[in-house]
Amino acid sequence: MIKTLKLYSLIGACLLFSSLKVHAQDWMSNLKVAQKLAAVQNKMVLMVWEEETFYDYPVVVVTSNNQSIIVGNLFSEPELNKAIWEHFVPVVVSEYVYDDLYESIKNKRSDIYLDKLSDASLKVMDINGNIVNVNMGYENDFNLSRIIEDYAFNTEFLAHELKNYAESKTFYTSYFLASKYLDFSLYSKPRVQSNLINLAKIYMNDAxxxxxxxxxxKQPELSQRLELLELEADLIEGKAGRVLRKLKKMDKGLVNESIKAYQAFLYFTAHKMRNDHEKAEVWRPLVSLVNIKKVHNIVKNNL
Known part of the structure; x- marks a missing residue:
């Protein structure tokens, strides 16, 4: 039995575990029901394949002395179970579901994503079933402390867009959810940001x-809006030069005046990232105060 463990949550608070008996709540067994509960609780889903629960499932946790230790079986430790329920909605999914999940995404996801879906690791999913922690590095795939620390998101910021997409998958619900995930990534930890951007790109592909x-x-205008959203993702990833090249190619083909404000935001941000303040100032009058704040965050994150 673990005597004292310390798992850090997203906001830096900690949970202390003792050898006292803790009531263990069973993991859920239906993915769709787990997703609905996660939507209500503004949490992510923590998923594992059922076959993995038939044997010992070792995980890494961090002690109060900041030492990493291996716990022999996640599913026999009620203290860890309690921590998981506090931060996620955990679900054990039958292998019978795998074929349907795989067939629905096999031509829409990267090989790395498909490998993550198939493997034995703990998978953090949003309420639509898309995996977030795709690229954690093998050394962290079974690190429960790291998973809680990095992916125990409060998804209230995303709740409206997540709900709209879950209820009706359209261009608009996909587009706005992708955009919201990009905003969300700006306030995430650097080591998590790329996974959130990749999640946003999944919804861009849906759009x-x-x-x-x-x-x-309406399709020409919407197509250009989507192209600009993809460039915003590039900016967050630090690709200012690439964005400027693509914007110049788009300049003569803009079909709607409303798109030009978005274009100005991207130009202004890209020039700011390259410390070209003279060129940036040309675009500033067209950038809203809300987007000025976003510009500062993007530039700061890429320093």
Missing amino acids: TQLLAAEPDD
Whole structure:
């Protein structure tokens, strides 16, 4: 039995575990029900394949002395179970579900993502079933302390867009959820940011697929909005030069005046990132106060 463990939550608070008996709440067994509960509780889902629960499931935890130790079986430690329920909605999913999950995404996800879906590790998912912690590094795939510290998100900021997408998958719900995930990534830890951006790109890809369902006369404008959103993701990843090259190619083809404010935001941010303040100031009058704050965050994160 673990005598004293310390797991750090997203906001830096800690949970202390003792050898006292803790009531263990069973993990859920239905992924869709777990997703609905996570939506209500503004949490992520923590998922593992059922077959992994038939044997010992070792995980790494961090002690109060900041030492990493191995706990022999996650599913026999009620203290760890309590911590997981506090931060996630945990679910054990039958292998019978795997084929359906795989078939629905096999041509829409990277090989790394598909490997993550298939492997034995703990998978953090949003309420739509998309995995967030795809690239953690093998040394952290079974590090429960790191998973809690990095991925125990309070998703209230995303709640409206997550709900809209869950209820109706359209170009607009996909687009706005992708945009919101990009905003969310700006306030995340650096080692988590790339996974959140990749999650946003999943919803951008959905928007691309759903664009054809929109009226023909709206598709050129919506396609350009989506292209600009993809450039915003590039900016957050520090690719200012690439963004400027693509913006220049788009300049003569803008089809809607409302898009130009978004274009100005991207130009202004890219020039700021390159310390070209003279060129940046040309675009400042067209950038809203809300987006000025976002510019500062993007630039600061890429220093």
